Amino acid sequence: MTRQNEAAPASTAAAGGTLLRPNPAGAAQRPIRLLTFSTLYPNAAQPNHGVFVESRLRHLVASGEARSLVLAPTPWFPSRADRFGRWARYAAVPAEERRHGLRLLHPRFLALPGLGLLTGPASLYLAARAALARLLAEGLEIDAIDGHYLYPDGIVAVWLGLEFGKPVVLTARGSDVSQLPGYRLPRRAIRRAIVGADALIAVSAGLKEGLVALGAPPGKVTVLRNGVDLRSFRPPSCRRTARAALGLGAEPVLLSVGHLIERKGHHHIIAALPALPGHRLLIVGEGPDRAALGALAQSLGVAERVQFAGAQPHALLPLYFGAADALVLASSREGWANVLLEAMACGTPVVASPAWGSREAVAAPAAGLVLEEASPAAIAEGVRRLLASPPDRAATRAYAEGFSWEATTEGQLALFRRVMAARC
Missing domain, CATH: 3.40.50.2000 (Glycogen Phosphorylase B;)
Structure with a gap:
């Protein structure tokens, strides 16, 4: 489910057709430099994969107050043959690409069929750590890690934050709070991610309640709902x-x-x-x-x-x-x-x-x-x-029309700046 239009220039960026209001306090500040980390992100071979993560990031970057490099690891698979179904699509994902002006990297990690809940975090971390270390050695500068989905992505994002000394903001998306905690090892890792993250985002108030039930302090969780692109989604002319x-x-x-x-x-x-x-x-x-x-x-x-x-x-x-x-x-x-x-x-x-x-x-x-x-x-x-x-x-x-992306974008900017200031 890929969006076809490039994000508008920052000076005229719009969320759902409404111009983003400039932040007077942030006008003199440089853009926040993010590393967006998630295995749920669209790519050339899987354009419908995690489009909700991409959509929110595009509106955030379009504000002109943030920029991001996307690290979206992909399971390794040796063949593109159609008979392997979705696994073959993983093999077709490029190592690097650009989508809507954003640079995406897809390092490979080992995902064993049927054992992903057990082996996913370790193999995902090894691949992500190597990729991020290389990027930093090449001169990449980041202020914070923007992680999506609590397991395995969230716990790995926390490990990366500890390894490289960066604050981590995790967004819970749904089944990572309602379903995966039903398994012993994921539940333990999710609770560690909740503790290790500098801040948590829930996309609904109900999801925040689920995070609090898992041990998150209420004050650590910010509710930032998803919006809708009102320019792309509109009634048909006939x-x-x-x-x-x-x-x-x-x-x-x-x-x-x-x-x-x-x-x-x-x-x-x-x-x-x-x-x-x-x-x-x-x-x-x-x-x-x-x-x-x-x-x-x-x-x-x-x-x-x-x-x-x-x-x-x-x-x-x-x-x-x-x-x-x-x-x-x-x-x-x-x-x-x-x-x-x-x-x-x-x-x-x-x-x-x-x-x-x-x-x-x-x-x-x-x-x-x-x-x-x-x-x-x-x-x-x-x-x-x-x-x-x-x-x-x-x-x-x-x-x-009351659900544009503007409030969500402003909420993210305020949250990232808050955790960055707390680290300083």
Whole structure:
């Protein structure tokens, strides 16, 4: 899901169409020099991988008050043969590239299938440490490490900070707080990352509560929600044309977007279709559950009403959002689901599961509604209720306009400067 447009020049940088306000206090300061560290970052072979990390960083850099080099290690794999599936894509990732004006490095680390939770931190650290040592020897100067996802990335970012004497700010994203702590070794490492980081960012208030439950002092956690690019995500000029481009007719169209895995809940939406006669479901995404989801639709007799669109470039998502009557998010766990804001920015209301962040993103009737549970029956009832009296699409768009990236960018700048000052 790669964005196609380069970031605007710093003097006119915009977040969601709103010019970033210059920081008078920071105007005389040089830009913050960051090392952004994450295995969740888009690349030439995986343009949809971790686009939420890239999007936030692009808006931060566009402010003109920060710059960053991205260190995004990639698992080593010896072959690009298609028969190896996603592992072959790792082999196709370039060692270095530029995306939207940012320099990206992809050092390789050893990731053993089935043993990643155990071996990931050590092998990831060795690869990242060697790459960063080389960069520093070449003259790279950094003020802080901007790490994303608590395990294994977060604990490795903390180790790098200790090794090279740099403050570390970690961003928790969702399953690193809700799922991985259920495993003994990751839980222990995540708690160490929480202690070792200079500051923590949570993308929703619910996620902050999860961090506090894991032992984070409340004052150490800053809530900085994700925003939406209001220039890229906007209502189509003609919905009829958008629907025709996707081969859709006049029937109500539900849209589900996300990786085809169990926790994204696509199976619940498919299972709701028998109770929603005449409704069509369009699923955008790819993943290991594709065959199982197709089989489920067949067994329920709704296969002719389920369309699998596969993974789509991020630039094409507005077409799908704008054509749909409602986005349905059935995830069991989410820190902050970007698709909710992206759909609303295109004028499409949402039916969302009660995952972390949903009630913060869907807080008015114009946005849609949040379910009490993510079950087929609840989804069917929620869809009927929403579409029986849908909000005006212009009102839905207007609601989304309150979620530009500006506040998030300003919050990051203030936080980085605070931890840098504390270190000094």
